[in-house]
Amino acid sequence: MENEEVVLLDLWASPFGMRAKIALAEKGVNYEHKEEDLSNKSDLLLKTNPVHKQIPVLVHNGKPVCESLIAVQYIDEIWPHKPLLPLDPYQRATARFWADFVDNKIYSARNRKIWASKGEEHEAAKKELIDSLKLLEGELGIKAYFGGEHLGYVDVVLIPIYSWFYTYEKCGDFSF
Ligand SMILES: N[C@@H](CCC(=O)N[C@@H](CS)C(=O)NCC(=O)O)C(=O)O
DSSP states (O other), rough: OTTTEEEEEEEEOOOOHHHHHHHHHHTOOOEEEEETTTTTTTTHHHHHHHHTTSSSSEETTTTEEEEHHHHHHHHHSSSSOSSSSSSHHHHHHHHHHHHIIIIIIISSSGGHHHOOOHHHHHHHHHHHHHHHHHHHHHHHTTSSSSTTTSOOHHHHHHHHGGGGGHHHHEEEEEEO
């Protein structure tokens, strides 16, 4: 690990960047943190993520890995100790399914309707979010973590989104 060059292009408030930070911390990987100003994106960000031009970007030995879900999976593969994804292929597929569910149902652009809409639309958005959280709760069951006894991939993906729950409640006339 000593000769590795690991750089994370990030923004402190980003739940997506936080996923990469949690995964790197779990693995005990030392890295250089580069804070981006998204109103004035650095040449490095534009060069390493020319498609989306978004943080986070994990740059490992000069090679960029974009998209937080992919970066967390990459971190898990490069530093395989304390695995985040299960070893069993079916369980891995299931974990990826729920991670995708988190992005599409819990932290989707649609959910901004909770604070950006009124009346029926607002009620429908609230119901959809609660229903999605109930489904996630069902998947968690009585386990301590989605990963079982230890933090797993779905936990790493979901936990940073928790920081948005305050915003949902505060701006959305909404209570969990
Ligand atoms: N799907 C991306 C989302 C990343 C994302 O939305 N990043 C935001 C900051 S939280 C960003 O870089 N926004 C700048 C822009 O879109 O121009 C991921 O999971 O990494």
